[in-house]
Amino acid sequence: MDLTMTVTTERGRIDRVITDHFADVTRSQADKWLHLGLVTVNGKTVKASYKVAEDDQLLIAAPEPTVLSARPQDIPLDIVYEDDDVLVVNKPQGMVVHPAPGHPDGTLVNGLMYHTTLSPINGVLRPGIVHRIDKDTSGLLMVAKTALAHQGLAAQLKDKTTTREYLAIVHGNIKEDTGTIDAPLGRDPKDRKKHAVVAGGRHAVTHFAVVERFGTYTLVRCRLETGRTHQIRVHMAYIKHPVAGDPLYGPKHTLPGNGQYLHAATLGFTHPVTGKRLEFAAPLPDYFEAMLVRLRRGDFN
The missing domain is CATH 3.30.2350.10 (Pseudouridine synthase)
Known part of the structure; x- marks a missing residue:
């Protein structure tokens, strides 16, 4: 499966140029192909550090997926x-x-x-x-x-007729009791593994309400109006209240655990056959409840 491109306005390291040009190619894939000698520029193999020049002809002999x-x-x-x-x-x-x-x-x-x-x-x-x-x-x-x-x-x-509400522990003490984050989301131009608020991104709206405050952390209920990738995680980080435990969008110093403290607690929709409105609620997992107990006790203030 050969991939080809001609450099026009692109500049910089070839590994970044490849991932920017081919939307489905990750940085690790590009690095692997370069390491294996599957990428040539003007007929010659190059390293990941090679900086492209105008009119460079790239050929990638990408293996079949x-x-x-x-x-x-x-x-x-x-x-x-x-x-x-x-x-x-x-x-x-x-x-x-x-x-x-x-x-x-x-x-x-x-x-x-x-x-x-x-x-x-x-x-x-x-x-x-x-x-x-x-x-x-x-x-x-x-x-x-x-x-x-x-x-x-x-x-x-x-x-947007479904109900999707999440409970999240976030960093910081949110002063407002309620709020709405209306900010477009797209691929982070600096890190393809992440999403970010970007101009021209897809419309994204998250509503939040404070449930409980713990000093340096806050328990919030977030209601999705749209459903973009990582929406709550990105939106809460955008307003400087990242989800606790989030390894991708949160700070390194955070609550201990195995990932973000985010739980899809409520789900509602109209049955597609009977037309009956259905609403469901899932209790917080034990690890989430245990963390709330510790926060109320002041363990992390």
Whole structure:
């Protein structure tokens, strides 16, 4: 699978130029290809430190991508609701939603495939998955078991008629009782693994309300109006109150744990077949509750 480009206005190190030009290529992939000699400039192999010049001809002999597929696995699941069309599951922290490079199995999808039949929409890697939450975020997800249900749930997400509320412990003492963050999100131009508030990004709105204050930390309830990648994590960091425990958007000095203290606590939608409004709530995980006890005790002030 050869990738080619001609340098016009791009400048700088070739590894960064490659990842900026080809949206699906990560920095680690580019570095690996350069190390293996799969990248040539004007017919000669170069190192990652090579700085491109105008009219340089790049050729990347990229290997064919590994084809992944999901297989059923007997994984314990916390099923909150299920009927012939839809299913609501309470995902634990640490579980990836669907297979991807680096996570070929042991995902929520693997467990769901063992448990039931899923909508074929989204192909072999994400069957039934209408929306996602991050690996280290816990809480509620709606899953489609039929194509009809999938289309109906996806339409509700697009029309913003679902209810999705999260509880989060964030850094700092938020003075306002309520607030709205309306800031567009897109890929961080400085780090492709992250998202950021960027001009021209996708419309993103998060509403928040303070639930409890602990001095140097605050428990907030966040309601999503839109559902962009890492939306709550990026938005809260944007207003200088990053989610505690967040390894990507938060400070190094934070609350101990295995990831961000973010829990999808409430989920509501209209049943795509019966038309009945359904609302579900998932209690906070034990580790989250235990941290709240320590915060109330003043352990981290």
